[in-house]
Each structure stands twice: as structure tokens, then as C-alpha cells.
Amino acid sequence: MNHSATAMAFRASARRTLTLEQQAIGELIAKLDSSFDSACQELLACRGRIIVTGMGKSGHIARKMAATLASTGSPAFYVHPGEASHGDLGMITGDDVVVALSNSGETQEITGLMPLFKRLGARLISLTGRPGSTLARYSDVHVDVGVSREACPHDLAPTSSTTAALAMGDALALALLESRGFSAEDFALSHPGGTLGKRLLLRVRDLMHGDERLPCVPAGSPLREALLEMTRQGMGFTCVVDERGALVGVYTDGDLRRTLDQRGDFSLLRVDDVMTRGGKTVAPDTLAAEAVRLMEDSRISALAVVEDGKPIGALHMHDLLRSGVI
Structure with missing residues (x-):
């Protein structure tokens, strides 16, 4: 045969x-x-x-x-x-x-x-x-x-x-x-080690970087200081806050590329001039899987974690990959 x-x-x-x-x-x-x-x-x-x-x-x-x-x-x-x-x-x-x-x-x-x-x-x-x-x-x-x-x-x-x-x-x-x-949450409780359990149990606050790892500069800062903060924290963005600590915008790697393309010499620019006002944010109790979806839909790799209008942490796609959520 x-x-x-x-x-x-x-x-x-x-x-x-x-x-x-x-x-x-x-x-x-x-x-x-x-x-x-x-x-x-x-x-x-x-x-x-x-x-x-x-x-x-x-x-x-x-x-x-x-x-x-x-x-x-x-x-x-x-x-x-x-x-x-x-x-x-x-x-x-x-x-x-x-x-x-x-x-x-x-x-x-x-x-x-x-x-x-x-x-x-x-x-x-x-x-x-x-x-x-x-x-x-x-x-x-x-x-x-x-x-x-x-x-x-x-x-x-x-x-x-x-x-x-x-x-x-x-x-x-x-x-x-x-x-x-x-429920699906009940199922996850008996499967905490699996990918499904992580998708249904892990929340943003479990994975975010806070305190010293939170990239943040005051509004009105020279753009150079925002770039230094982005480099120091390695998150690909920095939060911009007002005098009350409330988030007014974010400056990201994408904003930097647009600044270079459109402004040329930006040594005298303030971060407020070129930041993304508001920006994409997520609450700390949001499921990590929802944060993944938001990043994918918005084609971004990091999010500011905001509570009561103030940034309390930063979440990067790498954190989600390491956790096994994706």
C-alpha cells in the first residue's frame, strides 16, 4: 500500500x-x-x-x-x-x-x-x-x-x-x-495557578508599580525633566500632575516621536505644551485582563493607574506578560 x-x-x-x-x-x-x-x-x-x-x-x-x-x-x-x-x-x-x-x-x-x-x-x-x-x-x-x-x-x-x-x-x-x-469567578478560585484563574482574579493593583516607581512630573516642568523621568523609570511614559497631585495628562514615547517630528528644537518646551491631556487610565481594582484589552484597543504599552483623580501607580504590558495574564 x-x-x-x-x-x-x-x-x-x-x-x-x-x-x-x-x-x-x-x-x-x-x-x-x-x-x-x-x-x-x-x-x-x-x-x-x-x-x-x-x-x-x-x-x-x-x-x-x-x-x-x-x-x-x-x-x-x-x-x-x-x-x-x-x-x-x-x-x-x-x-x-x-x-x-x-x-x-x-x-x-x-x-x-x-x-x-x-x-x-x-x-x-x-x-x-x-x-x-x-x-x-x-x-x-x-x-x-x-x-x-x-x-x-x-x-x-x-x-x-x-x-x-x-x-x-x-x-x-x-x-x-x-x-x-x-460563576466564572468561583471557577477561578479553584484554578488560581492557571491562566484562566489569573485572568479572573488578578487586578491592576496587584501588578502596578507605585511610590518611587511611579513616573510623575509637575505641570509646567521643562520637557527635558519629563524625558529624564521617563528614562529613569523605564515605563515609556510619565504622568503630569497639577499642584493638587491630580492627573492632568501624560507624556509618552509616542508624544516624543510627534514632538521630534513637528517641533524640531524643543529645548524650551514645557511638558504641558506637548502632553496628551487626560490620557488613558485605569482604576486599581480593574481586572488585569481588562487592562490588557484597553492597551490592545488603544495600541499602547502602559497605563497610569488613577484613584480619586490622582495617579497612584503605573502598569506596563511587560508586567502583564510576566504575571501570565497574557
């Missing part, structure tokens, strides 16, 4: 796999019924933690489901069913809700734990592909995630079934998220 024919065979196989898995998710939509509502109500009423368990490939999906629940406002963790019978069952209390994943509904490591879950008083929700299975019948709530066939050409390897279980786990997690009113 030549290279071109091999590539075509690979793509044909991929299309068939993706089509079958797409169909599997489509079948789930038709199966949604009151059992899904009951599962959501059980999880919302949980006074403890949501314990997600599964064996083999279902175990991998269970781990992901637990992680998604935990990061979207529903405290959850994964327990390996094999380890549960060797001590980890002590992690589960009567206030918890157990979510068990098993395509067959007959996984021995899980069915063997069911009497113990009941003895503890924990509620049991199962996601299986067989409503008549032992696990389904024993559960307080059963959610059908069955598929007509696996994407595997031998109809053996867990493929469509695991995709369906994964999608249903996401559906449960997001239904709970919406019911709880879980």
Missing part, C-alpha cells in the same frame, strides 16, 4: 470512529429522562462529598468526572473500587453520594461494594449501559448511558461507551454548576 492510500485508510478509519462516537452521544440525548433529574437532585442534596468510582476504562472516566465536578462547585473525589475493599472505604461516609460507572453493570469490584455502601447509608447513583444489570437494579438512581455499538471494529474495545459516559459526566457536572449559580 502506497503512502497516499495508507493516509486515506487512516482518515477513513478516523471518520468511522468519530461518526460512531458522535452517534453514541446523540443516542444519550434521546435517553434523557426523569432519572437524570433525580441524579442531579441527589447530588445537589449531598451533605458530604461525591465519591466517583469505576474500574478499568470506566475508572479513567470516573477520575475525570470527579475532577470536573470538583472544579465546578461540587466537591468530589475518585475512589478505586479495588482499593476501597482494602481500607479506602473509610473515606466514604453516610453523608456522601457514590456515583459508580460500569458499562456492563456487573463489575465485581463494584457490585461487591454495594452492600457496604448501603450499610454506610450513602446514596448510590449508577451510570451503566444495561438498565437490567445488578448495579442498575441495586442503585437509588440509574442513568442509562448504553450505546448501540462500540466504535471498535470488533465491537469490543471500550470506545463509544466510554465517550458516552464521559459526556454524561460532563452533563451532570454542568447541570449542577448552573443550578448552584457557580
Whole structure:
């Protein structure tokens, strides 16, 4: 088989796999019924933690489901069913809700734990592909995630079934998220180390340069002094303030280029003659991500941070890059 024919065979196989898995998710939509509502109500009423368990490939999906629940406002963790019978069952209390994943509904490591879950008083929700299975019948709530066939050409390897279980786990997690009113800010609080968390949590005051690092000259100063202040602070601009310390304008690198182009000899100029009056500013409690947007829209690399009309800091694009906001 030549290279071109091999590539075509690979793509044909991929299309068939993706089509079958797409169909599997489509079948789930038709199966949604009151059992899904009951599962959501059980999880919302949980006074403890949501314990997600599964064996083999279902175990991998269970781990992901637990992680998604935990990061979207529903405290959850994964327990390996094999380890549960060797001590980890002590992690589960009567206030918890157990979510068990098993395509067959007959996984021995899980069915063997069911009497113990009941003895503890924990509620049991199962996601299986067989409503008549032992696990389904024993559960307080059963959610059908069955598929007509696996994407595997031998109809053996867990493929469509695991995709369906994964999608249903996401559906449960997001239904709970919406019911709880879980916000983007809430999401960021559980992801403080990621880029998203930084974009939603960091504010201008966390990154700005203040005090001695604030470039500032009084109105009426010779332009030469403004240039020296810009060079000393390295922010690419300086604030210009009146006798009360209120911002009246800014002088930037762009203003300097225009001054050189239009004025020629400017040794006698005052900064007031060539500054940008007002200028682009930002409040200290503004989200850093909003400051990024303002800089990009205005095509500038720095901002004066102003509170009650007075400059209290300076923010440069480099600060935003170092912080990971962009």
C-alpha cells in the first residue's frame, strides 16, 4: 500500500470512529429522562462529598468526572473500587453520594461494594449501559448511558461507551454548576495557578508599580525633566500632575516621536505644551485582563493607574506578560 492510500485508510478509519462516537452521544440525548433529574437532585442534596468510582476504562472516566465536578462547585473525589475493599472505604461516609460507572453493570469490584455502601447509608447513583444489570437494579438512581455499538471494529474495545459516559459526566457536572449559580469567578478560585484563574482574579493593583516607581512630573516642568523621568523609570511614559497631585495628562514615547517630528528644537518646551491631556487610565481594582484589552484597543504599552483623580501607580504590558495574564 502506497503512502497516499495508507493516509486515506487512516482518515477513513478516523471518520468511522468519530461518526460512531458522535452517534453514541446523540443516542444519550434521546435517553434523557426523569432519572437524570433525580441524579442531579441527589447530588445537589449531598451533605458530604461525591465519591466517583469505576474500574478499568470506566475508572479513567470516573477520575475525570470527579475532577470536573470538583472544579465546578461540587466537591468530589475518585475512589478505586479495588482499593476501597482494602481500607479506602473509610473515606466514604453516610453523608456522601457514590456515583459508580460500569458499562456492563456487573463489575465485581463494584457490585461487591454495594452492600457496604448501603450499610454506610450513602446514596448510590449508577451510570451503566444495561438498565437490567445488578448495579442498575441495586442503585437509588440509574442513568442509562448504553450505546448501540462500540466504535471498535470488533465491537469490543471500550470506545463509544466510554465517550458516552464521559459526556454524561460532563452533563451532570454542568447541570449542577448552573443550578448552584457557580460563576466564572468561583471557577477561578479553584484554578488560581492557571491562566484562566489569573485572568479572573488578578487586578491592576496587584501588578502596578507605585511610590518611587511611579513616573510623575509637575505641570509646567521643562520637557527635558519629563524625558529624564521617563528614562529613569523605564515605563515609556510619565504622568503630569497639577499642584493638587491630580492627573492632568501624560507624556509618552509616542508624544516624543510627534514632538521630534513637528517641533524640531524643543529645548524650551514645557511638558504641558506637548502632553496628551487626560490620557488613558485605569482604576486599581480593574481586572488585569481588562487592562490588557484597553492597551490592545488603544495600541499602547502602559497605563497610569488613577484613584480619586490622582495617579497612584503605573502598569506596563511587560508586567502583564510576566504575571501570565497574557
